[in-house]
Every structure is written in C-alpha cells, then in structure tokens.
Amino acid sequence: MTEGPLLSKSIHQRFLVVALFPLLLTITLLTLYTIDARRGDLSENLYQSGEMTSDYLATISDLSLYSRNIKLLANTSAAAIRLPDVSGVAFIDRTEKLVLNSGDIPPAALGSSPDKQPLQLDNHVYFKKPVYLVGVEFSDYEEEAAQVVDNELIGWVIVAIDQARLHQKQRQIIFTSLWLSLLGLIIAFVLTYYLSLGLIAPIQHLTAVIKKMARGNLSIRAKTGTRDELAILASGINQLAESITEGRQNLEYRINLATSQLQDTLESLQTKNRELELSRQEAETANQSKSDFLARMSHELRTPITSIQGFVHLLDVSVMSETDRHYCQIIDQSALQLLTLIDDILACSKLQSNTVELEQQPIDLAECIEQVSALFSPQAQHKGLCIAVDYAPDVLLHRVGDMIRLQQILSNLIANAIKFSEQGGVFISLKTNSAQAVIIEVLDTGIGISADAQGLLFNAFTQADTSISRHYGGTGLGLSIVKSLVDLMEGDIDLESREGRGSTFRITLPLPLSETQPNWKIRPCKVVIASCNEFTTLALRHALERFGVNDILVTDYDHLLNTALQLEASDRVIVCIPAPQGARDDLPKLMVQLRNATRAKLILTASQLNFYQQFNAKERAGLNPVAFLSMPPPLSELHRSLNENGPSQDLIAITPVNSQLLDGVNILIAEDNQFTSLLLDTLLSKMGAYCTLTNNGNEALAACQHDTFDLLLVDIHMPQKNGIDTLIALRRSNNPNARIPALALTADILQQEERALFDAGANGLQLKPLNENELLANICKLLSIRPPTEVPVPSSQEGDVSVNLFRQEVRDLLKKARQAVADDDLAELREQVHQLLGIAGVFKLTTLEQLVRHLHEQIKAGSLTSVSALLDKIDREAEWIDL
CATH class of the missing domain: 1.20.1440 (de novo design (two linked rop proteins))
Incomplete structure (x- = not known):
C-alpha cells in the first residue's frame, strides 16, 4: 500500500527539482552579482575618497611643509581627520624624516614606497602622495627675498582611511540580499508546489490503477478527465488489461495441459533414475573390484618377477658360456619391461581413482632433472643418442612442489623420447614465462607423430598406430599418466610434432619460488667450449651466463689447439667428448697436446664409460688439472669445476723420500669426500702411482669394467652404493679386477659392519683420520712391496694444503x-x-x-x-x- 504514494512523491519531487533548479540558480546568480556589485561600489567610493583627500592635502600643504609650519600642518590634519573614514594624517620631508603624525600611522605605512596602489594594513588603507612646492615669491625679512623653484619635491603626505565602516556596510548588504533571495525562493517553492499537484494527480491515478492490475485486479479501468497524452495512456492501459485477461484464460488452459504431461514425464524419470542408481552402484562395485584386483595382481606378478630377476642375477655371476649369459640378459630385460608395464597400469589406476596427493616441499629443479637424465643416460648412450639439459640463465631453480611427481612426468617423456629415437638425441630445456611459471620442453629427433594422432595421444592405452606397439612395445599409458599429473599440478602440456622430424613436449607448471635462491656467481675467467652439437653448446653457454661468465669462445676440435695457446692458467677449457659411436681415435692424443699447449684447467664431459674407454690411468693423470663430468654435466658439478683450480693448484707438492716406491701402480680410489680424494691422489701420485678417482661404488664398478687396477681403496660410507656392496658386486663379477687387493677406509665402523666388510672380500681396514705412514705400510703389504726402513712419506706440513x-x-x-x-x-x-x-x-x-x-x-x-x-x-x- 505504500508503493503508490512513494512513487507519486518521487515523481512530484523530481518535478519540483526540475522546476525549482533553474529558478534557484537564477536567484543565486543574481544575489551574488548584486552583493559583489554593491561591495565593489562601496570599495571604489572609499578609494576615491582617500585619493581625493590625499591629493587635496598634498596640494594645500606645500608651503606649510616647506617652511616646517607645524601649527599649520596640525590644523590641516585635524580638518582632514574630521572627514568620514579618515583616521590619520602624516607629513614627512623629502629625506624620509617624519614632520607630523596625526592619528598614529604605523612606521610600516610611513616607510612604504609611493606606489600607484595604496597600502592595505590592519584594516586601514594608506594613501601616500608627494608634495611639490609651487612657484611663489616670499620673504621672511625685508632685506631678503627668495625665489623658489617650481615643482620641487619637498616631502610626502600620508592619509589613513579606516575600512571599518566599509565592512559594516558590506555585511549589511550581504544580509539584506540573502534575506530577499530566501524570501523569493520560499514564495517560488510554494507556488511551484501547488501548481505541480494539479499536474501529478492524473499520473498518480494511473499509477494506482496499474498497481491494482499488478496485484491481479484486471477488472479495474483507468479514467481521466483530460484529453491530452494522459488520456491516450489511460486508454492503452485499459486495452492492455483486457488483453491480459484474455491471455490469462488461455494460459491457465495450457498450464493445466502441460502439468498433466509433466506429471507423466516425472513418473517416467523417477523410474529411470532408480535404474541409473542401480547401474551406478554396480559400476562403483566393479571399479572397486578392479582396483582390488590390480593391487592383488601387482603383488602376485611382482613376486615371481622378483624371483626371476634374482635367479638370473645369480646365474649371471656364475661360470657359464657367453650364449647362456646372453639368454640371462634377455630374461632380465624382459622381466624389467614387464615390471615397467605393471607400474604404468598401477599409476594410471591411482590417477583415475583420485588417490594421488601432491606434496609441497622445497625442490631444486636442476637436481630433479639431472637425477632423471642420469637414470636414462646409459640407455641413451647405448643407442648412440645424446642427452643435454639447458637451463635458461634467468630461471630461478629453487621452487616448491612435488619432486617425485615431477620426476615421474620427466621419466615418461624422456623414456618415450629415447624409445622412439634412433639417432640424434634428447634435449631438455628449462625456462620461465612472465608469471614465473616453469616451462619444461623435452625435444627428440625421433619418428614424430602425425597430426591426426596428436589429438588422441594423451588418452589411456592409445598410441599413434598399432604398428608402434608391435615395434616399440609399451601400453600407451605413459602420456596419459603425464597428462593426469600435469592437470593435477594445475599445469598445461602442449605438443609440437612432425612425422619423421621429431617431437617437442612443452609443460608449463606454476611452481612457487622457494624462499632462498643459491648464488651461482664465480670468479671471472675465459672459457673455451669445444662441443659435439649445437644444443650442448647452447646449454653450456646458458650455464656460463648463469655463473656470470661472459668471455666465452666456441670452437671445434680442429682449431682447439690454436685457441688454447692464447689461454692463461686461470682460464677454462670445456671439451664435450662424443658418444662411443662417434668417438675419435686420436682423442687421447689431442687431449695430451691440449695439455701441453696450455695450463688452463680442462673440463671433459662425457659418459663415465667413455672416460675409461678412451683414457688409461696414466693419460688421465697427465691431464691435471682436469675434471671429468658426466654427460649431461650436473649444474652444481660444472659450477664447482669452473670455480676450483684443481688438485695441482689446490694441493702443494709433497717432497717424498723415495718417489719411486709405487712406480707404475694403478690404484682405484672410491671416496665420496672430495677433500679426502684429493689428499689420497696427491699423496699416492707423488709415490709414482696412477690414481683413478670415483665418487661412489657404481662409478668404481664402471671403472673396473674398462681398466685394470692393482689396488682398490674404498670408503665404506658412500652414496648410491656403499663400500660393502661394492666389494660384494666386484668379487662376484668376472672382470679382471675381481680379485685385486681392497683396502677399506672409514672413520668409524660397527662390529657387524666390520664382519660384513671382510666377508665381502676386503683385505684390510684403514681408519680415518689417515696416518700417511700407516696407510703406505698397509698398501705395501697388500701389494707385496717391501717398504724401506723409513716409510718415505712425511706428515702434512704447514702450507701443504690450501687453507681456503x-x-x-x-x-x-x-x-x-x-x-x-x-x-x-x-x-x-x-x-x-x-x-x-x-x-x-x-x-x-x-x-x-x-x-x-x-x-x-x-x-x-x-x-x-x-x-x-x-x-x-x-x-x-x-x-x-x-x-
């Protein structure tokens, strides 16, 4: 009931605003104009009065001021002060000296300059006029007469005008004008209000009629006593009401008919919903049964496969023919392939059931990628493929995410790239976008994927065509798992591929930045790169730019020696040794020539296998200072190798009593502590031995496959494969080093570890910290070398090792x-x-x-x-x- 009055009041108010606003604006402007005009007139009259008074006094007081007639000047001032608004008069001579001050005119006014504009100060206006002496003959004495020069400046007259009465009149004008404006506005508002009521009444009537129609009273009709537009509107409203009445009747009939049909449909839907619910329950039961079946089958399948692999490994280390050994290798590879298929199926099942949860932990992207690339590096090198990892210099590598899932993504992509590539390589690049999201690209030079097959590639159990499965194997689950994990990490994956030209998988992951980032900067140096392909060169360039190295020169093997002649000892040379299939026969000779050409540190990157295939221990020792890095080189290892000068500069030579005691002895050192390795290498090399340094048991076993050693120094506690496991694997192998003497090194050993160590095949135990005399005595004992009466190794003396x-x-x-x-x-x-x-x-x-x-x-x-x-x-x- 309140909407009608509110609406009418709103229209009425808008009408009043429209009518009164121009009037209010006009009255306001006129009032402001009147006030301003009258105030201006009063001010102008006051200024004219001051100007006239001061001009008049300047005219009549010339003779009095000239003659210093104070009495006459006082009478003149008193007469002027009696004028309205005049509050004071002062006379000063032409030397700015005060002659008379009536009315206490302030010093600021007395000292003011006679500008055209009068001075306003403390509610007074001061008019300063010059007094000139007009030509008059006069004589104070009969015997003398003086002639005065016309228009001579003799001083100034200052008249003070009080503005108090002016301000009072201005206030009266403002007050009177505002009252008159307000009175006119009230009269106009009253007249406009009552006139508007007659115009708004018909609109209010139409509004009330429409409201009643809206509430359902369609029988009411609008009436109006006018013949204007409102009458036409009332007629239209009446016709509309009649049309709505007729439409309502038709609508009611249709609603009744639709309701009957909808009720029948709902009954049918309820029946189908019950059937769908039963089907859903059956599907969930079947899915749960599938998951349970996969879990049971995983255990049941892994158990016999583990047994197969275990017995195959036992057969592999036993004495058998080469044909039987080849058969064992085939069985082992088949079992490993079967385990891979089982892992893919289980991973796909977990992702489909949404049971995978991501962990948010600080991760090092370089370490994450390098672990995966190192895992697949032997497989790639076996096929003659190159693996390289390129980090854009501006990428911040310390992030927060799930390292396991990220490595699972990379493993599937790299495994596919190696599987479908027969030549070329697999190239992994890491960069970032404007939002600091990580972009990982995996590029291969394989068979490529047709445009038609690319849309189905990320579906489970799907490959480009059936011949791929027959030729390369696999379940087709790898890319499906990758897509699911990328989606789970809120990332994106894109594919670019051409048949016969290779493929590029691009993954964008929003991995947040870690709180701290490492400082990669190293001391300035010049670096020469001799690389085996363009991508490796680009990766090394980007790594050097990350380290702050800008003086970079890229060359090839043919021009390497000439370039090296220009290098200093503080410079670096990075040489990428090609894969075994592309190895150069003269590479060892070239490296020896390179060492003779420069004392710059050499950094050789290749597979661990290549180092031992192409360089014997003596050749490796002759290349110092040198660092051997795996391919692709880990970023941290490359950083350390560039920043360190190497053994020959960090360790000062020790002068032994007899440098030929271990002459020609080839010693393999397996020690993960770089400092201890350098000490052992320096100590034993000075005795004439050739030392091969490895960081863990796996590297030591790889070295044993491709070189013959006289002694093994093995640390018990090492990553990847410890000393005990290394000795077990070595003793059970059939390579020439299986029976070499082994001296174990440790700073602490438990009783059960000591028993396990000697059971594994150790021939001696040397406790750390190393005593050089005792160490050399143990080595001589194991090698059946008769030591001299005095063991020819002095203790470490001051200055032997770099303090830093x-x-x-x-x-x-x-x-x-x-x-x-x-x-x-x-x-x-x-x-x-x-x-x-x-x-x-x-x-x-x-x-x-x-x-x-x-x-x-x-x-x-x-x-x-x-x-x-x-x-x-x-x-x-x-x-x-x-x-």
Missing part, C-alpha cells in the same frame, strides 16, 4: 650436519660427522680432532642435546686454523 679449501670443506660438512639436525635425520647426521672425522686428524690439529671425535661419540650414544653447541664450537675452531 680446507675451511670450505669443513663449512660444507657443518652446513649439511646442521640441516640433518633440523630435519631430525640421524642417519644423515652420522654420515656427515663421519666425513668430518675423516679429515679432522689429517693435519694433527689436536683441538679440532678432539671436538669432532667428542661429537661423533655423542651421536653414536644417541645423545643429541649438545650437538648444535658442538657444531658451533667446531665451526669457530676451524675459522682460527692456520695450516
């Missing part, structure tokens, strides 16, 4: 130990302290060695309360060491 290298090694180990404490990883903590104990006693630093040994005993006893404090003490002690 020693401190950096200690800092690195302490950093890893603190991280293990933070992660509550007791095994990792024990491993890092074990490494620290291995180097603590090398230089006879008693305090440091005691601190480390005390820390080691605390960890062995399981007491971790004082670990952090001991780590801090060790850190402070290491900083004060001066070797």
Whole structure:
C-alpha cells in the first residue's frame, strides 16, 4: 500500500527539482552579482575618497611643509581627520624624516614606497602622495627675498582611511540580499508546489490503477478527465488489461495441459533414475573390484618377477658360456619391461581413482632433472643418442612442489623420447614465462607423430598406430599418466610434432619460488667450449651466463689447439667428448697436446664409460688439472669445476723420500669426500702411482669394467652404493679386477659392519683420520712391496694444503650436519660427522680432532642435546686454523 504514494512523491519531487533548479540558480546568480556589485561600489567610493583627500592635502600643504609650519600642518590634519573614514594624517620631508603624525600611522605605512596602489594594513588603507612646492615669491625679512623653484619635491603626505565602516556596510548588504533571495525562493517553492499537484494527480491515478492490475485486479479501468497524452495512456492501459485477461484464460488452459504431461514425464524419470542408481552402484562395485584386483595382481606378478630377476642375477655371476649369459640378459630385460608395464597400469589406476596427493616441499629443479637424465643416460648412450639439459640463465631453480611427481612426468617423456629415437638425441630445456611459471620442453629427433594422432595421444592405452606397439612395445599409458599429473599440478602440456622430424613436449607448471635462491656467481675467467652439437653448446653457454661468465669462445676440435695457446692458467677449457659411436681415435692424443699447449684447467664431459674407454690411468693423470663430468654435466658439478683450480693448484707438492716406491701402480680410489680424494691422489701420485678417482661404488664398478687396477681403496660410507656392496658386486663379477687387493677406509665402523666388510672380500681396514705412514705400510703389504726402513712419506706440513679449501670443506660438512639436525635425520647426521672425522686428524690439529671425535661419540650414544653447541664450537675452531 505504500508503493503508490512513494512513487507519486518521487515523481512530484523530481518535478519540483526540475522546476525549482533553474529558478534557484537564477536567484543565486543574481544575489551574488548584486552583493559583489554593491561591495565593489562601496570599495571604489572609499578609494576615491582617500585619493581625493590625499591629493587635496598634498596640494594645500606645500608651503606649510616647506617652511616646517607645524601649527599649520596640525590644523590641516585635524580638518582632514574630521572627514568620514579618515583616521590619520602624516607629513614627512623629502629625506624620509617624519614632520607630523596625526592619528598614529604605523612606521610600516610611513616607510612604504609611493606606489600607484595604496597600502592595505590592519584594516586601514594608506594613501601616500608627494608634495611639490609651487612657484611663489616670499620673504621672511625685508632685506631678503627668495625665489623658489617650481615643482620641487619637498616631502610626502600620508592619509589613513579606516575600512571599518566599509565592512559594516558590506555585511549589511550581504544580509539584506540573502534575506530577499530566501524570501523569493520560499514564495517560488510554494507556488511551484501547488501548481505541480494539479499536474501529478492524473499520473498518480494511473499509477494506482496499474498497481491494482499488478496485484491481479484486471477488472479495474483507468479514467481521466483530460484529453491530452494522459488520456491516450489511460486508454492503452485499459486495452492492455483486457488483453491480459484474455491471455490469462488461455494460459491457465495450457498450464493445466502441460502439468498433466509433466506429471507423466516425472513418473517416467523417477523410474529411470532408480535404474541409473542401480547401474551406478554396480559400476562403483566393479571399479572397486578392479582396483582390488590390480593391487592383488601387482603383488602376485611382482613376486615371481622378483624371483626371476634374482635367479638370473645369480646365474649371471656364475661360470657359464657367453650364449647362456646372453639368454640371462634377455630374461632380465624382459622381466624389467614387464615390471615397467605393471607400474604404468598401477599409476594410471591411482590417477583415475583420485588417490594421488601432491606434496609441497622445497625442490631444486636442476637436481630433479639431472637425477632423471642420469637414470636414462646409459640407455641413451647405448643407442648412440645424446642427452643435454639447458637451463635458461634467468630461471630461478629453487621452487616448491612435488619432486617425485615431477620426476615421474620427466621419466615418461624422456623414456618415450629415447624409445622412439634412433639417432640424434634428447634435449631438455628449462625456462620461465612472465608469471614465473616453469616451462619444461623435452625435444627428440625421433619418428614424430602425425597430426591426426596428436589429438588422441594423451588418452589411456592409445598410441599413434598399432604398428608402434608391435615395434616399440609399451601400453600407451605413459602420456596419459603425464597428462593426469600435469592437470593435477594445475599445469598445461602442449605438443609440437612432425612425422619423421621429431617431437617437442612443452609443460608449463606454476611452481612457487622457494624462499632462498643459491648464488651461482664465480670468479671471472675465459672459457673455451669445444662441443659435439649445437644444443650442448647452447646449454653450456646458458650455464656460463648463469655463473656470470661472459668471455666465452666456441670452437671445434680442429682449431682447439690454436685457441688454447692464447689461454692463461686461470682460464677454462670445456671439451664435450662424443658418444662411443662417434668417438675419435686420436682423442687421447689431442687431449695430451691440449695439455701441453696450455695450463688452463680442462673440463671433459662425457659418459663415465667413455672416460675409461678412451683414457688409461696414466693419460688421465697427465691431464691435471682436469675434471671429468658426466654427460649431461650436473649444474652444481660444472659450477664447482669452473670455480676450483684443481688438485695441482689446490694441493702443494709433497717432497717424498723415495718417489719411486709405487712406480707404475694403478690404484682405484672410491671416496665420496672430495677433500679426502684429493689428499689420497696427491699423496699416492707423488709415490709414482696412477690414481683413478670415483665418487661412489657404481662409478668404481664402471671403472673396473674398462681398466685394470692393482689396488682398490674404498670408503665404506658412500652414496648410491656403499663400500660393502661394492666389494660384494666386484668379487662376484668376472672382470679382471675381481680379485685385486681392497683396502677399506672409514672413520668409524660397527662390529657387524666390520664382519660384513671382510666377508665381502676386503683385505684390510684403514681408519680415518689417515696416518700417511700407516696407510703406505698397509698398501705395501697388500701389494707385496717391501717398504724401506723409513716409510718415505712425511706428515702434512704447514702450507701443504690450501687453507681456503680446507675451511670450505669443513663449512660444507657443518652446513649439511646442521640441516640433518633440523630435519631430525640421524642417519644423515652420522654420515656427515663421519666425513668430518675423516679429515679432522689429517693435519694433527689436536683441538679440532678432539671436538669432532667428542661429537661423533655423542651421536653414536644417541645423545643429541649438545650437538648444535658442538657444531658451533667446531665451526669457530676451524675459522682460527692456520695450516
């Protein structure tokens, strides 16, 4: 009931606004104009009065001012002050000296310059006029007469005009004008209001009629006593009401008919819904049964496959013919392929059932990619393919994400790239977009994919055509798993491919940045690159740009020697050794010539297999300073190799008593601690031995496949494959090094580990910190070399080792130990302290060695309360060491 009045009031108000606004604007403008005009007239009259008064006084007071007739000037001032608004008069001579001041005119007005505009100060206006002496003859004495020069400036007259009365009149004008305007506005509002009521009444009537029709009263009709547009509107409303009445009747009939039909349809839908619900329950039951079946089959299938592989491995290390060994390898490969198929099916099942959850942990993208590429590197190299990883210089590599799932994506893409490529290589690039999202591209030079098949490629159990499955094998699940994982990580995947030209898979993942990023900058140097393909060259260039190296020169093998002649010892040469199929016969000779041409450090990148195929121990030793990096080279290893000068510069030569004691002895060192490896290499090399350095058991076994050694020095605690497992694998193999003497190195060993070590085939045990005399005595004993009466190795003396290298090694180990404490990883903590104990006693630093040994005993006893404090003490002690 309130909508009608509100609407009418709204129309009425709008009408009043439209009618009164021009009137209000006009009255306001007229009032403002009147006030301004009258105020201006008053001000102008006041200024004219001041001008006239001052001009008049300047005219009549010339003689009085000239003669300094104070009385006459006072009478003149008094007469002027009696004028309206005049509050004071002052006279000053032409030297600016005051003659008379009536009315207390302030000094600021007296000293003002006689400008055209009068001075306004403290509600007064001051008019300053010059007084000129008009030509008149006069004489004060009868005997003298003086003639005065016309128009001579003799001073100034200053007249003060009070504006108080002016301001009072202006206020009266404003007050009167506002009252008159307000009165006119009230009269206009009243007249407009009552006149508008007559115009709004018919509209209010039509509004009321429409509201009643809207509430359902279609029998009401609009009426109006006018013959204008409102009457036409009323007639239209009446016709509309009649049409709505007729339409309602038709609509009611149709609604009744549709309702009857809808009721029949709903009954049919309810029946079908019950059938669909039963079908859904049956499908869920079948899906659960499928998952249960896959889980059971995974266990049932893996158990016999594991047995098959186990017995095949046992047969492989036994004595058998080459044909039987080949059969065992075929069985092993088939079992491994079957396990891969089972893993793909289970991964696909988990993704379809939405049971995969992502972890958000800090990850290093370089480490993540390099672990996967290292896993597939032997397979690629076996097919003669090159694998390279290119990191754009601006990509921040420390991110937050799920490393396992990311590696699963990369594994499937790289495995496919290797599977479908017969020549060329697999190239992985990492870059970023404007939103800092990570873009990973995997490019291969394989068979490519047709445009028709690309749309179906990410579907489960789908391959480009059936011949691919027959020729290359596989379930067709790999790319389906990749697509599901990328979607789960809220990323995108794109494909570009041409048949016979290869494929490029591009993945975009929104991986957030980690809180900290590493500093990759190294000391400036010049770097020469001799690469085997364009992509590897580009990857090395980008890595060097990340490290802050801008002086880069790319050359080929033919021009490498000429380029090396221009290098300094602080420069670097990176040589990419080609795959075995493309290896050069003269490569060792070329490297020796390169070493003779320059003392710059050499960095050779190739598969671990290539190093031992193409260089013997003596040749490798002759290339120092040199670093051997796997292909593709890990970013951190490349950074370390570029930033370090190498053994020949970090370790100063030790002068032995007898440098020929181990002359020609070929020693394999398996030690993951770089510092200990360098010490062993320096010590034994000076005795005449050739040392091959490896970082873990897998590298040591690979070296044994392609070189013959006289002695193995193996650390017990190593990553990937420890010393005990390495000895077991070596003793069970049939290569020429299976029976060489093995001396185990360790800083700490448990009783059960010692038994397992000698059961594995160790011939001796050397405890760390290494005692050089004892070490050499044990080596001579194992090699059946008669040692001299005095063991020809002095203890490490002051200056033998770089202080910076020693401190950096200690800092690195302490950093890893603190991280293990933070992660509550007791095994990792024990491993890092074990490494620290291995180097603590090398230089006879008693305090440091005691601190480390005390820390080691605390960890062995399981007491971790004082670990952090001991780590801090060790850190402070290491900083004060001066070797």
